[in-house]
Amino acid sequence: MTVNQISIFIENKKGTLIKVLGVLKDAGIQLITTTIADTVEYGIFRIICDRPADAYEALMGAGIPAVLSEVFAIELDNRPGSAADTIAIFAEAGIGINYLYSFLLAGQGIMVFSTDEAQKASEVITSNGLKSLRSDMLSRMAE
Amino acid sequence: MNKKYSDFFNPEMETMTRPQIEKLQLERLQATVAHCMNSPFYKKRFEDNGISPSDIKTLDDLRKIPFTTKQDLRDTYPFGIASAPLDRCVRLHSSSGTTGNPTVILHTQKDLDEWANAVARCLWMVGCRPGDVFQNTSGYGMFTGGLGFQYGAERVGMLTVPAAAGNTKRQLKFFTDFGTTVVHAIPSYATRMFEVMEEEGIDPRRDTRLKTLVIGAEPHSDEQRRRIEQMLGVKAYNSFGMSEMCGPGVAFECREQNGMHIWEDYYIVEIVDPETLEPVPDGELGELVLTTLDREAMPLLRYRTRDLTRVLPGKCPCGREHKRLDRMQGRSDDMIILKGVNIFPIQIEQVLMKFKELGGNYLITLETLESNDEMTVEVELDQLFTDSFGRLQALEKKIARELHDEILVTPKVRLVPRGTLPVSEGKAVRVKDLRKKF
Numbered sequence: 302m303t304v305n306q307i308s309i310f311i312e313n314k315k316g317t318l319i320k321v322l323g324v325l326k327d328a329g330i331q332l333i334t335t336t337i338a339d340t341v342e343y344g345i346f347r348i349i350c351d352r353p354a355d356a357y358e359a360l361m362g363a364g365i366p367a368v369l370s371e372v373f374a375i376e377l378d379n380r381p382g383s384a385a386d387t388i389a390i391f392a393e394a395g396i397g398i399n400y401l402y403s404f405l406l407a408g409q410g411i412m413v414f415s416t417d418e419a420q421k422a423s424e425v426i427t428s429n430g431l432k433s434l435r436s437d438m439l440s441r442m443a444e
Numbered sequence: 445m446n447k448k449y450s451d452f453f454n455p456e457m458e459t460m461t462r463p464q465i466e467k468l469q470l471e472r473l474q475a476t477v478a479h480c481m482n483s484p485f486y487k488k489r490f491e492d493n494g495i496s497p498s499d500i501k502t503l504d505d506l507r508k509i510p511f512t513t514k515q516d517l518r519d520t521y522p523f524g525i526a527s528a529p530l531d532r533c534v535r536l537h538s539s540s541g542t543t544g545n546p547t548v549i550l551h552t553q554k555d556l557d558e559w560a561n562a563v564a565r566c567l568w569m570v571g572c573r574p575g576d577v578f579q580n581t582s583g584y585g586m587f588t589g590g591l592g593f594q595y596g597a598e599r600v601g602m603l604t605v606p607a608a609a610g611n612t613k614r615q616l617k618f619f620t621d622f623g624t625t626v627v628h629a630i631p632s633y634a635t636r637m638f639e640v641m642e643e644e645g646i647d648p649r650r651d652t653r654l655k656t657l658v659i660g661a662e663p664h665s666d667e668q669r670r671r672i673e674q675m676l677g678v679k680a681y682n683s684f685g686m687s688e689m690c691g692p693g694v695a696f697e698c699r700e701q702n703g704m705h706i707w708e709d710y711y712i713v714e715i716v717d718p719e720t721l722e723p724v725p726d727g728e729l730g731e732l733v734l735t736t737l738d739r740e741a742m743p744l745l746r747y748r749t750r751d752l753t754r755v756l757p758g759k760c761p762c763g764r765e766h767k768r769l770d771r772m773q774g775r776s777d778d779m780i781i782l783k784g785v786n787i788f789p790i791q792i793e794q795v796l797m798k799f800k801e802l803g804g805n806y807l808i809t810l811e812t813l814e815s816n817d818e819m820t821v822e823v824e825l826d827q828l829f830t831d832s833f834g835r836l837q838a839l840e841k842k843i844a845r846e847l848h849d850e851i852l853v854t855p856k857v858r859l860v861p862r863g864t865l866p867v868s869e870g871k872a873v874r875v876k877d878l879r880k881k882f
Contacts, residue, residue, distance in 0.1 A: 306831075308828065308831030310825055310828050310836075310861045311861055312860060312861050314864075338833065340833065342860075343858075343859065343860065343861065345831055347831065364862065365861075365862075366825065366826065366827055366828040366861065367828060368828040368829065368830065370831050399834075415831070415832075
């Protein structure tokens, strides 16, 4: 069970964010969460939204190269240490994490991560009874 | 004369003193300028500038004559600059014309004879003699490195192997079967031949009779030359030529391997500042300007070669007083010179084109960082194929590596989003030179 995420390659320059967000606004896309990872030279703008396929089409149509990828979104218990406990499970299984971010949605802590070992991660999620979310589940929570 | 026992192919010309050279040059210059009045182009140019052949009384008077440029050759394409009627010409060579009209150079039989003599003189100077086996790996046809060396090597009296370009294994078979002793090759191909020798288990020192390599036509450093000599167990000599000046045989290193003697009985050498067009003193870098002194079909007066070089001061221990040119340092037009390496933007473009992830827009920036000249290549990422920084950086590294293979310096590569570089409106700005000038 994974979530569709859109990634956009952006220049570290004034006006680039508004261009991307404007395209999504015009397409009537509702954002659920966004994050920007930046280096000195460029950034990657990652977006989770309600209609990822439509958002992807709109961006490509506006000449903004984007890539759709699948990431895991895990529901966390709202208590101190739950992130550490969850990550520990993946670490023990020897699963590498490319990047990770988290956010609150409807009062619920959600941790998003990307890994090259998706199959193995799915197995770990199932065998440990972790709550992994799909795009449509996130959309419903955001309503 | 038994040439086998002389160090000179043409002792009379090669041992002239400076005053003798200058006397001969003035005679030949005056004859050439008079002959140029048969050329519609030069006749008009002299009239337009209010000069006549009788104004050329000293060598310094050469400077009264305007420069001839490659554009002039294009504008008069194909035969408008010729000074001899076409029915006296026996051959033409033409450039590829990738950047405009091609240029055409015509030759009479006497021109071809003198060209062969000039190349023979060069080859003789580096020790080629009858009994040697000369293999030419140049393309034949319009490219002057083929036929130019062919006739020169025959004039020396060597057994010639016109192998032409490519098919490296066959080249190596000729080496071993025919006992090749002298090879003409561009430096990169000499290196390639050595690599194939290694693959085939051929030891050049043990299995071949190779002793002399003639290289040129491709920018290379002295270090590269030494490496080639080391690999193949030969002496490698640098050469300079250009089709406008016949082709190979214009200037050639002697056995001292310290600068290329330019034959001043055939050419008058000027080195000028490419901006002011004023002459620069010996030892200083400038653009090479050549005037032909014995051509019939197509003499050229003060031709701007666009090649940057210098005249090496001092006398050469070999005894020849013909001036020595340094290695070509680059071009005064669109060529980039970085760390002594000559780079064409087109070379960079061709490498970038091979990556399907990249778009067509790119920008080359040259800048001085901590007194080091560096190149940055920015190129637009056309398709986002990953959302991982690691993979983007790996792509940058791969591009940098492939660029290095092509241009011999390692640039910094920066991927940028599509649409962020200046769009090509007509002629896009591809090169920004922000280097500190000295």
